[in-house]
Amino acid sequence: xxxxxxxxxxxxxxxCYALAPELFDVDDYGQALLIVEVDVPAELHDKARLAASNxxxxxxxxxxxx
Amino acid sequence: xxxTARYSTRIDEATGNKIxxxxxxxxxxxxxxxxxxxxxxxxxxxxxxxxxxxxxxDPSTDFDHADPAYNPTAPEVWKELREGGCPVAHSxxxxxxxxxxxxxxxxxxxxxxxxxxxxxxxxxxxxxxxxSLPAPIGGAPPITSDPPFHNVARRLLLPAFAPKMxxxxxxxxxxxxxxxxxxxxxxTPGESxxxxxxxxxxxxxxxVIGRMLGFPEKDEELFRQFVHDVLERINExxxxxxxxxxxxxxxxxxxxxxxxxxxxxxxxxxxxVELDGNKLDDAVVGGMVVLLLVAGIDTTWSAxxxxxxxxxxxxxxxxxxxxxxxxxTFALEEFLRAYAPVTMARLVAKDNDFHGCPMKKDDWVLLxxxxxxxxxxKFEDSDSFIVDRAENRHAAFGLGIHRCLGSNLARLELKxxxxxxxxxxxxxxxxxxxxxxxGQIRGPRELPVRILEVAD
Numbered sequence: 001x002x003x004x005x006x007x008x009x010x011x012x013x014x015x016c017y018a019l020a021p022e023l024f025d026v027d028d029y030g031q032a033l034l035i036v037e038v039d040v041p042a043e044l045h046d047k048a049r050l051a052a053s054n055x056x057x058x059x060x061x062x063x064x065x066x
Numbered sequence: 067x068x069x070t071a072r073y074s075t076r077i078d079e080a081t082g083n084k085i086x087x088x089x090x091x092x093x094x095x096x097x098x099x100x101x102x103x104x105x106x107x108x109x110x111x112x113x114x115x116x117x118x119x120x121x122x123x124d125p126s127t128d129f130d131h132a133d134p135a136y137n138p139t140a141p142e143v144w145k146e147l148r149e150g151g152c153p154v155a156h157s158x159x160x161x162x163x164x165x166x167x168x169x170x171x172x173x174x175x176x177x178x179x180x181x182x183x184x185x186x187x188x189x190x191x192x193x194x195x196x197x198s199l200p201a202p203i204g205g206a207p208p209i210t211s212d213p214p215f216h217n218v219a220r221r222l223l224l225p226a227f228a229p230k231m232x233x234x235x236x237x238x239x240x241x242x243x244x245x246x247x248x249x250x251x252x253x254t255p256g257e258s259x260x261x262x263x264x265x266x267x268x269x270x271x272x273x274v275i276g277r278m279l280g281f282p283e284k285d286e287e288l289f290r291q292f293v294h295d296v297l298e299r300i301n302e303x304x305x306x307x308x309x310x311x312x313x314x315x316x317x318x319x320x321x322x323x324x325x326x327x328x329x330x331x332x333x334x335x336x337x338x339v340e341l342d343g344n345k346l347d348d349a350v351v352g353g354m355v356v357l358l359l360v361a362g363i364d365t366t367w368s369a370x371x372x373x374x375x376x377x378x379x380x381x382x383x384x385x386x387x388x389x390x391x392x393x394x395t396f397a398l399e400e401f402l403r404a405y406a407p408v409t410m411a412r413l414v415a416k417d418n419d420f421h422g423c424p425m426k427k428d429d430w431v432l433l434x435x436x437x438x439x440x441x442x443x444k445f446e447d448s449d450s451f452i453v454d455r456a457e458n459r460h461a462a463f464g465l466g467i468h469r470c471l472g473s474n475l476a477r478l479e480l481k482x483x484x485x486x487x488x489x490x491x492x493x494x495x496x497x498x499x500x501x502x503x504x505g506q507i508r509g510p511r512e513l514p515v516r517i518l519e520v521a522d
Contacts (some may be wrong), residue, residue, distance in 0.1 A: 001503075011465075011466065011469040013469060017229060027228075028225050030224055030229055056346050057465065
């Protein structure tokens with residue numbers, strides 16, 4: 001699994017960091033940062049999908065088997 | 067978007083107005099700070115007859131969110147409009163106002179900063195002209211700013227409200243909530259009635275933002291009055307809302323006090339921060355403080371009140387939160403979706419056809435994110451509260467560049483306020499009439515509940 005974060009779309013809602021802190025961090029302005037981009041461990045797949053499906057700006061996408 | 071938009075201030079000698087020189091679309095652009103009621107470029111009044119602001123019969127053609135009947139039943143109004151095939155309502159009130167109520171139309175307006183300006187975000191019977199920052203004291207950047215100045219102002223405030231700056235407030239907010247609960251005195255289960263809005267919810271955000279700004283705690287009631295005048299008295303005779311002017315004077319006095327007695331707080335930070343080597347004009351600092359006070363008080367208070375109003379009527383959700391505290395992660399977002407307190411507004415920047423609506427420059431556009439949050443095309447079972455709803459892309463904090471700057475603080479206050487209340491009072495029910503707010507911020511202003519059980 002691969003996670004994509006579109007930094008242009010991110011407006012700092014902070015939903016991904018709250019739901020999946022193992023995969024996302026936030027910078028000093030509250031903008032999301034991706035910690036794990038490729039080869040997301042299997043045990044974090046659900047969290048990755050949860051983060052993607054709760055982003056109000058549709059800034060996170062997931063590529064399965066990518 | 068550039069972070070280094072031009073920024074300087076000067077006084078126009080002819081009028082005495084302050085000018086903020088910045089840029090728009092890459093060209094130099096002067097904002098004028100002043101509230102000359104006759105100057106059409108600066109401040110326009112719409113034709114006003116008090117009789118035009120009576121009860122609404124048909125919200126599709128005569129929408130008015132300041133009709134006291136609106137907020138108590140708003141979700142039903144949105145549903146009727148959607149199901150009646152009216153995605154965008156209209157009103158002749160306030161000089162002309164459009165009201166999108168579906169997720170896609172609200173989203174489209176929120177993202178379109180070309181056709182819709184944020185120069186004014188609270189609908190009223192006056193509106194700022196296109197060379198002005200609105201009164202009082204120079205608007206409330208960045209919520210009233212468009213690109214590119216928006217980003218300049220926003221980046222000054224963002225770090226103070228970033229998640230890692232807000233998280234340390236949690237124990238402080240817990241203590242505050244516990245103190246408010248303690249102050250309710252002796253509670254007799256099954257008998258005692260308390261007002262969860264007046265005795266609890268309304269005191270939480272005002273205390274926190276007042277402390278962040280370094281304003282005297284004794285002035286909390288004063289802040290609430292200012293905010294009431296700005297947000298709730300929108301359809302009254304122009305010039306009668308003394309709180310608007312008083313707010314400007316009060317904040318200038320606080321800025322003067324901070325200048326005389328420097329201290330570590332958000333007000334001092336804003337007074338000392340530099341843009342292109344210039345400190346911010348007092349009017350801009352004051353505008354930002356207006357934003358933080360106005361946006362930081364009624365909004366969160368409303369969300370806390372609405373959430374407790376829901377729990378008073380849904381003991382099953384209440385019990386679930388007590389049995390399974392982890393569910394709060396999802397419940398919090400569901401409270402925010404179903405009871406989003408904030409409706410924003412825009413002015414039409416240039417004539418445009420919006421899905422068949424002939425929008426004219428300077429028409430108001432109300433932006434009801436709470437209505438978008440109830441759109442069945444976006445949310446399954448959208449009018450039901452689902453305590454563990456897992457997929458929830460709600461827009462309670464807005465969408466696009468104006469995402470609520472204080473969302474991390476609001477979320478923390480809401481979470482702690484609910485947790486502490488239900489921990490202390492494991493069962494409670496409604497006890498009489500809930501009184502709802504009037505205008506763009508929706509939430510209970512009086513919320514009598516009977517306490518059925520008190521934790522040991």
